[in-house]
Amino acid sequence: MRVLVADDERLLADAVAQGLRRLSMAVDVVYDGDSALERVAVNRYDVAVLDRDMPGCGGDEVCRRVAAAQQGTKVLMLTAAAGIRDRVEGLGLGADDYLTKPFAFAELAARVQALSRRSGVALPPVLDRAGIVLDSTRYTVTRDGQLLSLSSKEFAILHVLMRAEGRVVSTEELLEQAWDEHADPFTNTVRMTVMTLRRKLGDPPVIHTVRRAGYRIG
Incomplete structure (x- = not known):
């Protein structure tokens, strides 16, 4: 999942981004509206968290x-204004959800997750x-009932592959959805992460390499 966080309160924006990254999301951070527009012009985000x-x-x-x-980008608007009129105005601008400051991070994360499920083809939070079995709400993965310990990037790659439902996913698509804008597209980071993910998933192998095309699961 790719998320944009735009807020001029730098400490808050960085803290939100750090928390979302711990939940296996790829997060880009900007501190003003002009930079936010630059990012959305070149990147496809599932959710944008915008300070009003x-x-x-x-x-x-x-x-x-x-x-x-x-x-398809869903917008979660943040504001210090808590009045009903303010919320109505925000939703009228095209926002999909509205959260007033101060807020609990757990609530923000839950709202981002809920919005991401609406950003494309509707999929259940539990994929099998x-x-x-991958539970995107609890951030757990099991194979044949055995709980697996995955890194945030391994979880993100597995989530992308499972959402594709057998379709081949290119390396570029994995970079776009599982890494932020600071990822180096010329490194072998995707290949190495897929390799460790395969090892943790165990036998028989379920992630297959399609030569010159990418990866698929099944």
Whole structure:
């Protein structure tokens, strides 16, 4: 899952990003509306977490443009204004959800997860394929009933592959969905992460390499 966090409160934005990354999300962070627009112009995000009161291009305008682009990105608007009128205005701009500051991180994470399930083809939070059960709400993976210990990136790659339901997923797509903008596309990071994931999943192998195309599970 790819998430954009845009908030001029740097400590808050960085803390939110760090927490979401621990939940196996790929997170890009910006601190103003202009930078947010630059990111959404070049990257496909499942969810954008936008502060309504940012310098430069405000969160309202970023929300309008994200909604107008119709790329499937869901918007969670953050604001210190807690009045009903403010929430109605935010939703009227095209936001999909609204959260007032201060907030509990657990609630924000749950809202981001819920929005991500609405950003594309609706899928259940628990995926089951080839004896592997992945629970994206509890962040657990089992194979044949055995609980597995995966890193955040291994979990993210497995989630992308299982969502593809047997379709071949390219290395570029895995980089786009499981890593943030600082990932080096010329490294073998995907190959190495898939290799360790295969080892942890055990035998018989369920992740298959399709030469010059990518990976599939099944």
